[in-house]
Amino acid sequence: MTEPLRVAIAGLGTVGAGVIKLLDANGALIARRAGRKIEIVAVSARDRAKDRGVDITRFDWVDDTGGLARHERADVVVELIGGSDGPALTLARETLKQGRHFVTANKAMIAHHGLELARAAETTNAALKFEAAVAGGIPVIKGLREGAAANEIGRVYGVLNGTCNFILSKMESEGRDFGDVLAEAQALGYAEADPGFDIDGVDAAHKLAILASLAFGTRPAFDQVAITGIREVIAADIAEAASLGYRLRLVGVAEANGTGLFQRVHPHLVPLDHPLAHVAGSLNAVVAEGNFVGRLFFEGAGAGDGPTASAVVADLIDIARGEFGPAFAMPADALAAEAGADTGDRRGRAYLRFAVADKLGVLAEIAAAMRDAGVSIESLIQRGAMPDGSVIVAIVTHEGPERSVAAALDKLRGSPSLAGEPMWMPILG
Structure with missing residues (x-):
């Protein structure tokens, strides 16, 4: 009989408890789909006595979260602590160093340290999986x-x-x-x-x-x-x-x-x-x-114990099947070091909102700033008074470079006609 995939979980908040509940409820179906049973063998959290609505006495309790990376029976460590650094990152590094698979819902850690962790996983031929880090249960x-x-x-x-x-x-x-x-x-x-x-x-x-x-x-x-x-x-x-x-x-x-x-x-x-x-x-x-x-x-x-737990267990099923490759779809060293784009060159339409003093000449001042910066106005609407006595002026621009809109707003900032900072929003094309 194929050996089960043995899992250690760090963090028993709503998602950690949700993973336990999901494996309890759908364990037989998951085993059929994964080709072998997935079972939890160890857990770690800050408060052992807290009531989480699930029985954790059947699992090994590890006081030091980092110890899960070296737990003798764990094939996979699931990290649900959170935070881009600190204990979560320490656990990730040590788990992958040990050649154990690592599953996380931690979008901050992957965004900041994903390249390093992907390289570490490739070095020891371990899986680095993070389906739950983006958009919860959406695959x-x-x-x-x-x-x-x-x-x-x-x-x-x-x-x-x-x-x-x-x-x-x-x-x-x-x-x-x-x-x-x-x-x-x-x-x-x-x-x-x-x-x-x-x-x-x-x-x-x-x-x-x-x-x-x-x-x-x-x-x-x-x-x-x-x-x-x-x-x-x-x-x-x-x-x-x-x-x-x-x-x-x-x-x-x-x-x-x-x-x-x-x-x-x-x-x-x-x-x-x-x-x-x-x-x-x-x-x-x-x-x-x-x-x-x-x-x-x-x-x-995009969040919640059920959807996020579903994504975590989906990663575990992939690992149980032996279906995993590079964390970011290609080897870490093949990922391009792309420079940031100049947003000023982007073209599009925009919505601009100003809170202005209710007096003569304000609309002319705004229109002149747009003209001088090369911004073409598609529509300009003035609304009624706000509680502070100012009025709302809303502008929709024709398509043009964002650099021009930024220049127009710079011309207007600090004007005594404006009651606060202007608001700029792109219109999705």
Whole structure:
């Protein structure tokens, strides 16, 4: 009889407990699909006595998380601790050094240290798997690494953070402001007490850096991602987008087109006829555009114990079958060290929002700044007064280089006519 695949788990939060529950519930089916049983032999967490809704007394308890890398019966270590460095990275390095397979849901660690870990895995012929690190239960890593492997990917982009999408969807459907909806998201558990990692776009940027590496055969380059979150989005932006035939989404976009690697997370106006406009609530979605397969669209739950545990166990099934190759779809040394692209050269349409003093000459000042920077205005709309007495001016530009829009905004910054910083959002093409 084939020996079972023996697993050690570091971290017993909602996802770790979810992995145990999933293997308990579907163990027989998983064994048939994997060709052998997958069984947990050891666990480690901060609090041994905590009630997690599962029986952990049947597993070896390891006080020192790092000890799982050397556990005598473990074939695979599953890391669900989190954090780009610290214990998670130490565990990853030691596990792969020992020649044991490593599975993680840790997008920050893969975005920052993926190249190093991929090389370590190749050195000892171990698997490095991270399906759960991007978009929860959506099999987008496998889709890019395997299903679309024959294609040249021109662009990969998507809604990559459920917390931001929940907030923007609520603002859209109920006409409420950002701060109010954020408080509700925190109360419901969709947002952390300190929500900066999500609402400032960092979480989405980690995922985008991983997707870009897989799509384009480049080294993970999180430090090249331009990041703008959703803190400055107001209800008027949502309403204006709707009146123009768009929905507002935080979108991560990556392209590699010969002039460098472009990676950006930023609020976008998304046309209503684009599938991303209909990704609502806490869902995630990823679009990849291949030169032979065309547009691929992946949508589903991007977080939560069930979907994330499903992705972790899918990686374990691959390992049990002996189906694993290079972590980023090609050997680590074949990944290109691509320079960051100059975003000023990108062409597209944009939405600009200004809060301005309600006085004569303001519209002329804005229009002059656009003219002098070479920005062509498609439409200009002035709305009613805000609570502070300012009024909203919204502009949609014709297609043009982003460098020109940036120059126009620089001309206007500091103007006494403006009540606060202008807001710029690209329109998804």
